[in-house]
Amino acid sequence: MNYHKFDVVIVGSGGAGLMSAMQLAHNASIAVVSKLYPTRSHTGAAQGGVAAALGNLEEDHWQWHMFDTVKGGDYLSDQDAAEVLCREAIDAVYELEHWGLPFNRTADGKIDQRRFGGHTRNLGEGPVRRSCYAADRTGHMILQTMFQQSVKNQVTFFNEYMMLDLLMNDGQAVGIVALCLRDGTLHTFHAKAVVLATGGYGRAWRITSNALACTGDGMAVAYRRGIPLEDMEMYQFHPTGLYKVGILLSEAARGEGAYLLNSEGERFCIRYAPTLQELAPRDMVSRFIYQEIAEGRGINGQDYVYLSVAHLGKEKIDEKLPDITDFARNYLGVEPYYEPVPIQPTAHYAMGGVPTTIDGQVIMDENNTPIPGLYAAGEVAAVSVHGANRLGTNSLVDLIVFGRRAGKHIASKWLPEADFAPLPADHEAFAAEQVERLLSNTKGETQEAIRKELRDEMMDKVGVVRDEQRLTGMLNKVKELKERYSTIRLMDRSRAFNTELMEVIELGNLIECAEATTAGALARKESRGAHYRTDYPKRDDANFLQHTLAYRTDRAGEPELRYKPVVLGTFEPKERKY
C-alpha cells in the first residue's frame, strides 16, 4: 500500500487548485494531486480576460459587476456569493499582477480593460470596459503565473495521479485514493482536508471547447459518495466555437468589435438585443444563432453562422486576438484578415457542480450543512455565483476568488481545530475493485461506441434547446449506457501508463455527470438562462427560483432530486432584456 499523509490534499492543478495551494503553502503540509502536469490544466485555455471593476478606463463599481452577474445568471445566482465574487475580484486581480501576470497595459501603465458580454455600466446602460486581459491568452497567463508561484513556494506535486475515490469517515472527508498512471499503483492520500478543483465536464457533448481531460472526475467521485450535484442542468454553450471542431473563439473578439452575420449578411443580434447586440450574454447569443439556423439563415443553409473580425484591421487583430485568429487559420484554413470565420455554439462551461458555501465548504443538503474537511472551488463547484448562465470572464474570477477563499478558510478556520480522522476500513477497496474489474472484463464492448453515443445524444437532446421528449430519451440512454458500461472491456491490460484505463474511468465519470444533468433538466419545467425548453419557454419564479440538488441512487437514470432556495438580496428578479 502506498500511503501519504498531508494536512491538505488538493485535487486538480488548474487556477482554483493552485490558488488554494498558495494560501496553504506556508501554513500546512500540502499535496497537489493532478492527472496532468499542472501547466496542462484547462485554465490555460481561457482566453478573453478576468473581470474586475478596477475602473482603469471608465467609471466602474463592483456593485455594477454584481448586478450584471446576477442578471446574467437569470437570477439563479446566490447574491451573497455574487457580492463576494465581484468585491474580491479587485484585490485578487492586483494579487495576480503582483505575482507577475503580464497584463496588457494602458498608455499610463495600468492594467488595460476591455468590453465583454453582459458586462455593463450603471445597471445595464451600455457596455463597460471591465475585463482585464493578457492578449487572448489570459488563462494561459494565470495558469503559468500560479505555477511559477507554486515553484517559488516549493509546492509538492503528484503529477499524473488520477483520483478514483474520495474517502469519507463518519461524514468527514479524510482523503482520496488515486491511480499513479506511470506504474498503475494505487495511492492513498490521508488528509485533514480535501479540496476538489478538478474542473468541468464538457467532454460529455460532441461539440465542445473543453480539453479531453475535462471529464467531471471530481463531480462524479463526489456523486458516487452520496454528495449532491447542484444545478447540473445549467450548462453553458458558448456561441462562438469553431465550426465542427468546437475550439473556442473568445468573446473578446466581439468585445473588440467583431460581428455575427447570417446568410443574408445581417448583424442579427441587433434584432434580438438592441442595446448590447453581439455582447448580450452567452446563453442568449447561442439561442439567437440557433434561431437563425432554424429559420434557414445559417450560411449555405447549414448549421453555422459567421464571426467577422476583418473590419477590425490587421494591427488590432494581431495585437488583441492573435491566438484565436490562428485557430481559424490552422483548423479551418480561413484567413480572418479577409474572410469571416464559420462558428457554431460549443459546449463550454458548467454553472452547476458540487455545492459549496462562499468559503468553499462542500455542503450536503438544502440546509447548507457543510461536510467537515471537504472543499471545492472552480468549475467543479457551484457556489453558486453563475446561476443559470455565467458571464464571460467570470470563470477566471471564480477560480481566483473562491480558490483563495477555500484555501484561507482551511488555513484559518479548519486546520486549527481539525485532526487526522482515521481512514475507513478497506479504504482502497472501491478503487481497486474498479480498476481490477476494468482490467479483467473480457466479454463486453470497448469504449468507442459508448463514448460516441453519449456525446452525440447529449448534443442532440441536452443542448441549446431542450424538451420533455428529448430529455426523457436521454435519461433512457443514460440507463442503457450505464448497463453497457458495467461490462466494458479494455484492449490494453498493462499497468504502466495505461491511458485506455484512464479514458474508460473518465467515460464512466462523464456518464454520471450526464445523468445528473439530464434528470435536473427534465424536472426543471421552465426556461432560465442556459436551460431553454421549448415546452416551457418562460421563466417560472413561483416554482423554480431554486437550486436543484441531484443525489445518486442505485437506480440508473433516477437520481433523487431535492431543491434549495436561492439566496436573494439587493436585486429583485426581473425579466432579462439587453
Add this chain to the structure above:
Amino acid sequence: MAAAPSAREVHIKIKRYQPEKSDKPFWQEYRVRAEGNDRLLDVLNRIKWEQDGSLTFRRSCAHGVCGSDAMRVNGRNRLACKLLMQDLGSRISVEPMLGFPIIRDLVVDMDPFFSKYEKVKPYLINDEPEPRTERLQSPEEHARFDETTKCILCGACTGSCPSVWANPDWVGPASIVNAHRFIFDSRDRAAADRMAILSDRNGVWRCRTIFNCSEACPRGIHVTDAIEEVKRAIMYGSREVE
C-alpha cells in the same frame, strides 16, 4: 472556407515501446482513413479507440495551448493537435521526442525538463513593498518580454536541440526562454541572479545557434533570438543592452 478534401487512407508508422512486453522499441504501422482537415491527434485517437487501445500518448486541450502532445513527426517536433493531415502526406512517421527518457510509446519523462526549468528561478522576484493597486508598466516595457510569455512548456524546442541530445545536463532552450521572460520584465529584480545561473558551463553558451528550437516552437516564439538576447545581456552585464 476551404473545402475539406475527401477521406483517404494513410499509413502511420509509430515507434513504440511497451516495457511490460519487451525491452526493445519497435516500429508498428497502422492504416487509417483520414480527412484532410483531421488533426494528427484525431487520427491517433481513432487508432487508439478503434484499433489498438495500447497505443499510448499524452493529450489534453487538442488545440495547441496545453503542450501535452509534443512528438516527433516526420523528423520534426510538433504538437499532434496542431498538424492537419492534409499537410502530412500519406506516409507518416511518429516517434517520441529525442533527448527525453521514454516511459511508454510516445510518452516521455518530463520531470528532468521541469527540474531544469526550475533552475532559472522562473517566477517574479521583487521584494519591494507592493503598491495598493497594480505595479505600473508601460506598453513598451510589456512588449519587451511579451513573446516569451507565450511558452507552454511542451518541450518541443528542447527535444529538437542537438546540444541537448549531446549533453542532457544542459539547461536547454525552454528554460532560457522562461528566464528571458523574467530577465526582461521591468518589474523583476533578479535578472542578475538568473544571468549568473545561465553563465555557468551548462548555461546559455552551449547554444550553438542551430535554430532547430525556433523552427520547432508551436507558439511561434523566436527561441534562438531570445537565447541570443540573454547571451548579450550576460556579455554586457545588463538587460538594458539592445
